[in-house]
Amino acid sequence: MSVQLNVRTTKTLVDEIDNVVKQGRYRNRSEAVNDALRLFIRQYEMRKIEERMNYLAKKARGGPSLTKAVMESHDEEDM
Secondary structure, eight states: OOOOOOOOOOHHHHHHHHHHHHTTSSSSHHHHHHHHHHHHHHHHHHHHHHHHHHHHHHHHTTSSOHHHHHHHHHHHHHO
């Protein structure tokens, strides 16, 4: 099921999207924008994972092993 989403953006950005479509990378604007949204969400998720890994690495420094820190963090999440 598709849902229509109205978005305001600049003419410059629309022209750039149109150029990518014209070059044959996408069939239309919707495909190009959907691909951009998927990339945005993946990058957001990767940032969350990176923040979690940094947290665990800091917690493990000078303390328990990284494995133990990961296990403890899972225990904290279960509470």
